[in-house]
Amino acid sequence: MSGLQTYFVPRVLSSKITRQWKPDFSKPDILFRREPAPYLEWKFALFPCRSGILVGPDAEDEGVWIKHIDIHHKGGPIIAVQVENEFGSYSNDTGHLLFLKKTLIDNGIRELFFTSDGYFNYTEGLNGLDNTPFYTASVLAALPDRVPTRVESVESRTLFPDCASSDGRRPAHQAVVDTSAVRQVVGGGGETGPLPTSIEQIRHVEALPTVNFQDIEQGEQLFRKVEALSDDFPLMVTEYWSGWFDHWGTEHHSQSLQDFGSTLTAILNRSASVNFYMFHGGTNFGFMSGANWDFKEITLKTDVTSYDYDALLTEAGDITEKYRIARQLIYEATKERNRPEIPYDTPKEDWGAVSIKQYMPLETILTLTKKFSENGTVPMEMLDLHSVDGVDFGGQRYGYILYRVNITEGHNLTFTEFPRDRIEVFVDGNSVAILEGMVDNVNVNISRGRHTDTQPKGRVLDILVENRGRVNYGLMGTTILDEQLKGLNNNCFLDGEPLTDVEIYPLEFDDDFYKRLSGNHEWEVYSGQTDLPGFYRGRLFIGYTPLDSYLSMKDWTKGFVYVNSHNVGRYWNKGPQQTLFVPGPYLRQGFNEIIIFEQHKSNNSVKFQETYVLDALQDDVGHA
Known part of the structure; x- marks a missing residue:
């Protein structure tokens, strides 16, 4: 089956x-x-x-x-x-x-x-x-914060007919039921709803x-x-x-073939059904990778773009030795004779290097998005940015957000809460500091870049915040799922005074933004490597039906990549992931547009190759 x-x-x-x-x-x-x-x-x-x-x-x-x-x-x-x-x-x-x-x-x-x-x-x-x-009704207990108004004893019978024992019978149990909860479900949610009087009504709580x-x-x-x-x-x-997911800056996870096979054998020997998580993991395209909270180290650990997971199939859907082991063990347990043949792996293509031809600096990027003027810093989710099918989902969902304040004086910038999630501070376009990690009350000296006698006294303070992904798992008694607002939440002070008169630029980098970006006429001729945030564009020509490929980002630092209109995900040189999977359907015969958002240090080209690299850690060159 x-x-x-x-x-x-x-x-x-x-x-x-x-x-x-x-x-x-x-x-x-x-x-x-x-x-x-x-x-x-x-x-x-x-x-x-x-x-x-x-x-x-x-x-x-x-x-x-x-x-x-x-x-x-x-x-x-x-x-x-x-x-x-x-x-x-x-x-x-x-x-x-x-x-x-x-x-x-x-x-x-x-x-x-x-x-x-x-x-x-x-x-x-x-x-x-x-x-x-x-x-089942036999084990449904009262909720901790509710007092049952009445306790029912119900004789249980086969409630899962497809899963019954061979004689179709099941031992009787005494059921202790929190009828206040059952009343809300069976009786339509009203306090005066009828109490369950038959096992068919109790089915609603199983x-x-x-x-x-x-x-x-x-x-x-x-x-x-x-x-x-x-x-x-x-x-x-x-x-x-079958494996585990990876976080940026940590070792690539894998499960040994021996452990995988022995555990699967034990499961099958128990006559248990089994679903592989993952059979095929795939890719967290766009900004969909999410994050986890490390409850021991008390820190945010963001997932990489690849969801390879050391699964039975690779990120591109190719066969692995783990797949072959599972196939053989299942055959030995079931003696299924009509096994299909193992399919061939899909071909990959080395499209070679793509030279960077154009560049767009951050200042130009800001003209492509809506600007908000606020009296203080607010999280990205609280901006009135979106309405979908008549439903107000309000705020910015993904990407980056930039807070800009014009200042005439001030030396010490203080963040009273830890960053959510990664902050780069600029003064007059010059990078002053990068902050990440679970440390609060951080002070940044922004005196660097102060004006001279020949410069105007006003300075521009920019705070670029990256949403690296929201937590997707919490534990009993923790509040981490309630703490997922991204950006700055009135937690930033200059010389002890809160920032006011703030210009806010939501850089969600969604589909609409891509259209404005791709069609914009303000692209500059690329003249060499830079160390500031910006978009970089090149073109790849393909003369026949495109095949799957991998985009190597090992000579870049941190950001994400558009291939044509598709955001194929984040990259970060610290690894362990060093390549981004690019499915053939994302490419097209003819010219293909490659646009890279690089936060730090760029490179002159980017390379498509046939092989993936998911297990190469290295230092985050030049940045925290």
Whole structure:
């Protein structure tokens, strides 16, 4: 049996890249499981950047996005629907899970519901299965902050008929139910709604528990927890982690073939179903890579552009030895005779070097975006910048933001909170300091670049802030998901006084900006390497149907790249990723436009090659 896990991404919240893939759910030989939840572990869970989770309790947090997850489709071989993802690692708010399931049921979903959890602190034995009681009426417990108005005892029966034991029976259980939560779900949310009186109503508060892990020792403990809930629950590894994602400045992650094979063998020997996470990771095109919070080091760790993940297929979809091992082990366990042949890898092309011909400095770039005038510094999300399909999503979502203040005096610039996320300070166009990391109350001496007797006394202070990606995962008891505003939030002072009369330039670098950039007539002739932010343009000629390729950025410093109209992602010379994947369809026969946004030190050319480099760390040359 073939299976495919997909994530439901509301169109209004997604980029054009996400919308390009449209799976054919009518295929009879592929079964699907979908995950329609706001807690996607990707790019701040796809919450709007100015949702209530960011701007405060008085804003609409669920209301902003729930109309978009109300979208549903019927038909096709969808066999299961996941409710949330590893939610037990973050919260024990069972009411949130009940709300999501009710929404799915109200929209006609009748497939098997399931949750997916694992350990979030194995040393202390902390896992999501224990933390969020959402699996069957027999284990649904009262929420910590609610007092049950009445306790029901219900005799359980087979609630998952497709997963029942051979005799179709299941032991009876005594169910302890928080009826205040059940009333809200079954009774339509009113305090006077009817209490559940039958097992069919109790179905509204159930889902099959499945587990996530890489290490079989942890996996076996999770299997036992599922079996303790019910002997009839089938075992399912919803995420068998075939590798791990990478962060800028850290080693490339991989899982040895021996460990991968031995764990997969143990899973199959348990007669458990398995879903590889990832089977194919792909690429975080654009600014979609996101970030993680290191709760031990107390620091932000941003994901690289590649989501290679050491998966069974490479970033370009090519076969790996890990794929061959999985294929053989599954064959030995199932004796499936009708195995398709292993496909050939797609060809790659070395298009060679592309010379840089044109340059656009930061000052010209600012003329291509809207300017806001504020009395102080405000985060990018709070700018009134966007409205999509009549829904106000307000602020800037991605990219960079520049704060400009004209000053006549002042020496010490102080940031009372740590940067969100990376700051470069300029005085009269000269770089003075770069700040990143979790350090607050940082002072920057901006006396460098002061005027002389022959210069005007006024100076221009620019603060360029990069949004390196919002956190996509949090743990129980932490507030990191509430702290994802990017930019400056009235936390910047000059000689002890807050900055006022601030000009703000949102540099979101979206599709509309690209059109203005590409068609602009203010490009300058490139005259050699520079050390200041700017765009650099060259052209690549292809004489036949383009093939996939990799763009080597090893001689550049930090930024992102447009290939034609496609933002193929961020690069940073510190690694470990040194190449950007460029799919053949992003190129075209004839001339191709390559535009690079470089924050620091540029180079005279950029090179397309056949091979990728994802494991090369090096110093961040000349910059923090």
